[in-house]
Amino acid sequence: MTVSTTSIVRPARVERPSLVRRILRxxxxxxxxxxxxxxxxxxxxxxxxxxxxxxxxxxxxxxxGPSAAHLLGTxxxxxxxxxxxxxxxxxxxxxxxxxxxxxxxxxxPVTLWAARTARAESVMNRVSEIVLSLPGxxxxxxxxxxxxxxxxxxxxxxxLLLFGxxxxxxxxxxxxxxxxxxxxxxxxxxxxPMTASIRHVLPNMSETVIVQFVLLFGVGIGMQAGLAFIGLxxxxxxxxxxxxxxxxxxxxxQQPWMMVPTGGILALTIIAAxxxxxxxxxxxxVPPPLISLRRRRPSADAAxxxxxxxxxxxxxxxxxxxSASTVAASVADRELVVRDLVIGVDGGPALVTGVSLRVxxxxxxxxxxxxxxxxxxxxxxTLGLLAPGLSVRSGSIRWGALDLATADEKALQxxxxxxxxFISQEPTRSLDPMFTIEWQLVAAIRRLRGVRRAEAxxxxxxxxxxxxxxxxxxxxxxxxxxxxxxxxxxxxxxxxLAGTPSLLIADEPTTALDVTVQAEILDLLRGxxxxxxxxxxxxxxxxxxxxxxxxxxxxxxxGQIVETGTVRDVLMRPEHPYTMALLAADPHATxxxxxxxxxxxxxxxxxxxxxxxxxxxxIDRCRFAAAECASAVPLEPRAQGLGAVxxxxxxxxxxxxxxxxxxxxxxxxx
Amino acid sequence: xxxxxxxxAGFALLTLVVATAIAFVLVHWSGxxxxxxxxxxxxxxxxxxxxxxxxxxxxxxIVQYAHWVAQVVQGHLGTSLIDGRDIAADIAKRxxxxxALAVFxxxxxxxxxxxxxxxxxxxxxxxxxVVTATAGxxxxxxxxxxxxxxxxxxxxxxxxxxxxxxxPFSTNPQAWVRSLVLPVLTIAITSAAGIARQTRASMAExxxxxxxxxxxxxxxxxxxxxxxxxxxxxxxxxLASIAIQFIVLFGGSVIIEVLFALPGIGQAMQAAxxxxxxxxxxxxxxxxxLVVVVVxxxxxxxxxxxxxxxxxx
Numbered sequence: 009m010t011v012s013t014t015s016i017v018r019p020a021r022v023e024r025p026s027l028v029r030r031i032l033r034x035x036x037x038x039x040x041x042x043x044x045x046x047x048x049x050x051x052x053x054x055x056x057x058x059x060x061x062x063x064x065x066x067x068x069x070x071x072x073g074p075s076a077a078h079l080l081g082t083x084x085x086x087x088x089x090x091x092x093x094x095x096x097x098x099x100x101x102x103x104x105x106x107x108x109x110x111x112x113x114x115x116x117p118v119t120l121w122a123a124r125t126a127r128a129e130s131v132m133n134r135v136s137e138i139v140l141s142l143p144g145x146x147x148x149x150x151x152x153x154x155x156x157x158x159x160x161x162x163x164x165x166x167x168l169l170l171f172g173x174x175x176x177x178x179x180x181x182x183x184x185x186x187x188x189x190x191x192x193x194x195x196x197x198x199x200x201p202m203t204a205s206i207r208h209v210l211p212n213m214s215e216t217v218i219v220q221f222v223l224l225f226g227v228g229i230g231m232q233a234g235l236a237f238i239g240l241x242x243x244x245x246x247x248x249x250x251x252x253x254x255x256x257x258x259x260x261x262q263q264p265w266m267m268v269p270t271g272g273i274l275a276l277t278i279i280a281a282x283x284x285x286x287x288x289x290x291x292x293x294v295p296p297p298l299i300s301l302r303r304r305r306p307s308a309d310a311a312x313x314x315x316x317x318x319x320x321x322x323x324x325x326x327x328x329x330x331s332a333s334t335v336a337a338s339v340a341d342r343e344l345v346v347r348d349l350v351i352g353v354d355g356g357p358a359l360v361t362g363v364s365l366r367v368x369x370x371x372x373x374x375x376x377x378x379x380x381x382x383x384x385x386x387x388x389x390t391l392g393l394l395a396p397g398l399s400v401r402s403g404s405i406r407w408g409a410l411d412l413a414t415a416d417e418k419a420l421q422x423x424x425x426x427x428x429x430f431i432s433q434e435p436t437r438s439l440d441p442m443f444t445i446e447w448q449l450v451a452a453i454r455r456l457r458g459v460r461r462a463e464a465x466x467x468x469x470x471x472x473x474x475x476x477x478x479x480x481x482x483x484x485x486x487x488x489x490x491x492x493x494x495x496x497x498x499x500x501x502x503x504x505l506a507g508t509p510s511l512l513i514a515d516e517p518t519t520a521l522d523v524t525v526q527a528e529i530l531d532l533l534r535g536x537x538x539x540x541x542x543x544x545x546x547x548x549x550x551x552x553x554x555x556x557x558x559x560x561x562x563x564x565x566x567g568q569i570v571e572t573g574t575v576r577d578v579l580m581r582p583e584h585p586y587t588m589a590l591l592a593a594d595p596h597a598t599x600x601x602x603x604x605x606x607x608x609x610x611x612x613x614x615x616x617x618x619x620x621x622x623x624x625x626x627i628d629r630c631r632f633a634a635a636e637c638a639s640a641v642p643l644e645p646r647a648q649g650l651g652a653v654x655x656x657x658x659x660x661x662x663x664x665x666x667x668x669x670x671x672x673x674x675x676x677x678x
Numbered sequence: 679x680x681x682x683x684x685x686x687a688g689f690a691l692l693t694l695v696v697a698t699a700i701a702f703v704l705v706h707w708s709g710x711x712x713x714x715x716x717x718x719x720x721x722x723x724x725x726x727x728x729x730x731x732x733x734x735x736x737x738x739x740i741v742q743y744a745h746w747v748a749q750v751v752q753g754h755l756g757t758s759l760i761d762g763r764d765i766a767a768d769i770a771k772r773x774x775x776x777x778a779l780a781v782f783x784x785x786x787x788x789x790x791x792x793x794x795x796x797x798x799x800x801x802x803x804x805x806x807x808v809v810t811a812t813a814g815x816x817x818x819x820x821x822x823x824x825x826x827x828x829x830x831x832x833x834x835x836x837x838x839x840x841x842x843x844x845x846p847f848s849t850n851p852q853a854w855v856r857s858l859v860l861p862v863l864t865i866a867i868t869s870a871a872g873i874a875r876q877t878r879a880s881m882a883e884x885x886x887x888x889x890x891x892x893x894x895x896x897x898x899x900x901x902x903x904x905x906x907x908x909x910x911x912x913x914x915x916x917l918a919s920i921a922i923q924f925i926v927l928f929g930g931s932v933i934i935e936v937l938f939a940l941p942g943i944g945q946a947m948q949a950a951x952x953x954x955x956x957x958x959x960x961x962x963x964x965x966x967x968l969v970v971v972v973v974x975x976x977x978x979x980x981x982x983x984x985x986x987x988x989x990x991x
Contacts, residue, residue, distance in 0.1 A: 137689070138692065138693050138696050141690075141693040141697075141967070141970050141971055141974055142693070142696070142697050142700070142967065142970070143697070143925070143928070143929055143963070143966035143967055143969070143970050144929060145929035145930065145932060145966075146929060146932075146947065146962060146963055146966035146967075147697070147700065147701065147963065149932065149947055149948075149951045149959070149962075150700075150701045150704055150705070150951070150959045150960075150962075150963050151704055152951055153704075153705070153708075153950065153951040153954055153955075153956065153959045154704040154705050154707070154708030154710065154956075155704070155708050226818065230820055233820055233822075234820065234821075234822065234933050237820075237822045237933060237936075237937075238932060238933055238936045238948050239948070239952065240948070240951060240952065250820075250822075253820075253822060253823055253826065254822075256826070257822075257826040257829075257937070260826060260829060260830055260834060260841075261834060264830050264834070267823070267826055267827065267830065270823075271820065271823035271826070271827070274820055274823065275818060275819050275820065275823065278818040278819075278820070279814075279815060279818040279819075281818075282814060282817065282818045283814065286814065294799065294806075294878065294879060294882035294883070295882060295883070295886045296802060296886070297799075297800070297802075297882070297885035297886060297890065298885060298886050298887065298888070298890050298891050299890060299891050299894050301800050301885070301900055301903065301904065388891075391894075391895050393891055393894055393895055396802070417900075421897050421899065422897075423897075424894070424895055424896060424897035425895070425896040425897030425898075426897060429895065429896065430891075430892065430895030430896075432888060432891065432892055432895075434888045437887065437888040437889060438888050438889050438891075438892040439889055439892070440889045440893070440907050440910075440911070441889070441911070441986065441987075442907075442910045442911055442913075442986060443907075443910070444986075452896055452898075455897070455898070456896070456897065487986040487987075489986065489987055500892070503892075503896060504896070506896070507896070507897070513895075
């Protein structure tokens with residue numbers, strides 16, 4: 009057989025541990041299987057090892073508790089409960105299997121057929137919807153009224169009625185599998201449709217099918233017991249679990265014990281099936297929330313942490329040109345001073361180490377670097393918005409008299425929105441999709457400015473005009489999905505302005521937008537900064553944006569500040585090889601005014617936090633790297649201008665930025 | 679909107695026809711004979727035959743079905759084979775009992791389930807694991823067993839509530855409430871677990887959305903984020919699961935009503951099935967399907983009203 013396109017584009021299966029693996033790895037799953045299989049085996053072999061038959065009456069020991077002679081006690085006719093329960097197990101469980109078997113035998117072929125042909129799909133969608141709307145229990149009862157209590161037949165009918173629900177679950181998956189490249193490729197290869205379905209689609213659905221099968225098995229057992237309980241199952245004296253619970257309930261005043269083994273065995277069996285299905289489906293873990301919603305306890309070590317941070321920051325403080333004097337120097341009002349900030353994954357690596365920044369009132373600081381350098385994490389930390397599992401390990405984030413790194417939730421809430429606002433990089437997704445723009449703006453304005461609804465409405469309209477929206481009434485009445493990305497970013501900015509903040513943190517505010525819209529939003533930001541005298545931290549990887557808007561720049565690489573300074577100094581006379589590389593790779597920022605003949609590409613990628621080199625973290629990608637770069641590099645004052653640079657070979661590399669334009673030596677694709 | 683409602687109503691009608699036709703076919707292919715049921719085992723074959731002929735039992739089923747539909751449209755559901763009572767009147771008398779059970783059961787399970795789901799999603803960690811495991815176990819427990827255990831605790835041991843029986847609201851409102859507490863609690867336990875699971879999953883998903891971070895950055899209080907924004911974002915799947923639970927409650931009322939001796943629809947169903955009272959079974963299938971269809975229709979309209987993307991479309 010020749011190599012077919014199918015085999016080429018077919019994805020490698022098993023990204024998650026296989027079903028068998030998942031079962032073997034979970035002791036609980038083994039216990040469940042042991043219970044289910046053991047019960048059936050014990051039941052089938054019951055005549056060999058039970059000394060009391062399930063129908064043997066002994067009226068001298070009626071309704072007894074557990075004893076050596078009758079381990080689970082006796083019922084109202086003196087019959088051994090253990091014997092009756094075990095005897096009933098195999099018929100119950102084997103008949104319960106009929107339900108999932110029938111449901112799957114009907115649903116799977118229909119689903120595969122519907123997933124392949126559009127006509128079948130539209131018909132089967134209707135049919136399944138009708139079946140789904142049938143009152144299952146009542147139809148089953150009607151069925152029993154007609155054909156009697158023939159359990160296998162009843163359970164088969166039940167399986168048939170479950171077609172609606174099963175189709176709904178399986179069809180979505182089958183349809184998306186059919187649209188996958190490897191299945192379409194199989195069709196191009198001339199594989200017959202049904203064969204393609206069975207060979208390529210069915211195996212990928214097997215997990216869902218197995219999980220649903222186990223769940224339905226549990227449902228089948230419950231259904232049988234329920235029917236027996238209301239007297240519509242196998243007739244006495246044949247033992248059934250539901251029937252035994254029913255008679256136990258009649259004698260609850262005389263002997264409540266009878267409820268325990270009868271209901272217990274039924275409950276344990278259904279629990280075993282459901283737990284097994286849960287484990288097979290890979291558990292029911294949910295993703296953690298984006299932000300921590302739990303009240304942050306005033307941490308006992310907050311004080312230690314601050315003092316430790318201040319002690320630790322002493323040697324490095326020379327890096328921050330503004331704070332050469334005392335570390336605990338008071339921070340002016342409306343001034344943000346981040347000092348030696350360390351953020352890490354709880355019980356994991358650090359993501360940001362020793363970041364120091366300063367944003368004076370009315371100034372715009374650009375925070376630059378590739379993705380994965382810790383820019384966003386740093387900006388989240390300034391508002392206490394770190395995701396659960398991340399925390400500030402040391403360092404301080406001074407905002408006036410407050411340290412935002414250690415402030416409690418209450419203090420942070422007074423700052424958020426009122427003094428510091430935030431714009432995210434996903435404008436549309438940053439708005440609540442369920443409420444209109446007006447609702448969201450009015451709610452924020454009322455809360456942040458303490459005004460009445462009518463006034464808030466007026467302010468909302470004014471804010472939207474301020475951010476350059478022309479058709480204000482229409483936008484006010486819109487839901488976020490009804491407006492464009494650029495419009496959404498304007499709305500997000502107006503929301504950020506709702507509390508008249510003095511500092512705006514903008515996390516890549518233009519990244520998700522079209523180029524023309526980017527320019528508009530940047531114009532808007534520039535205007536707002538000039539008008540309102542706000543200071544801004546602008547997180548971006550676009551040096552053109554930095555040149556356009558910022559006063560100062562901090563370049564981050566792998567969780568560290570590698571270079572700071574004024575925009576003019578950093579962009580015109582970069583001293584760190586990484587800054588040089590970024591400039592050479594930027595289509596807008598031309599180095600030294602020369603025509604960019606070609607753009608550089610920086611070979612390799614930002615190392616993961618756990619894999620940072622111990623010396624200079626840029627060592628593996630730097631074309632100027634040498635032996636001395638392997639030892640830790642401190643942040644030292646720039647050669648020219650205010651600011652700092654973290655490079656051992658700064659003197660050797662000075663002025664060599666154009667060398668980045670040469671084709672990359674390693675790893676690059678030039 | 680009008681087109682949508684008409685379309686869905688048409689579909690609902692189709693579902694009703696399918697459900698009752700299925701019941702009709704089942705009844706007629708079963709080989710049971712209404713004459714035997716109505717006249718008892720003592721009747722002679724000739725008497726049975728005469729009875730069946732009068733009923734039109736030997737006509738093709740489709741003719742009988744058409745006849746039945748014509749009767750239903752005029753509000754006649756026929757009479758019971760057993761005691762000749764008017765089925766429509768009997769169901770009308772029983773419906774309030776089952777409806778009270780389902781409505782109160784849904785209210786209680788919503789309150790408990792949504793709260794449990796929110797707590798699990800927001801607190802996470804150990805709380806989440808405990809709530810999830812508890813919900814998983816409660817979902818697996820057979821309702822009738824839970825019911826008997828509740829009877830044992832509250833009626834036998836504590837003597838706080840009556841074990842079984844029903845008092846109409848008009849007779850004694852207080853006794854009416856007392857007679858419904860245990861049945862409602864019984865059905866609420868299972869369905870609260872189902873709603874809790876759905877709430878937890880949807881809430882947790884909404885809490886990973888970007889706008890939650892933006893809200894927090896604006897200083898929105900935690901309670902507002904959870905109960906207004908996240909709950910609203912998670913509301914549609916939760917609503918769907920509530921509708922499902924309501925339907926399940928209505929169907930499950932058979933067992934609950936038998937267990938607690940409540941004179942509702944479910945009890946009538948059990949009796950009718952047990953005695954092969956075919957016209958009664960037929961009528962109850964119609965009523966049960968009507969409930970499902972109406973709940974589903976209400977859910978769809980509500981979803982349309984609540985989902986901004988559907989409302990705009």
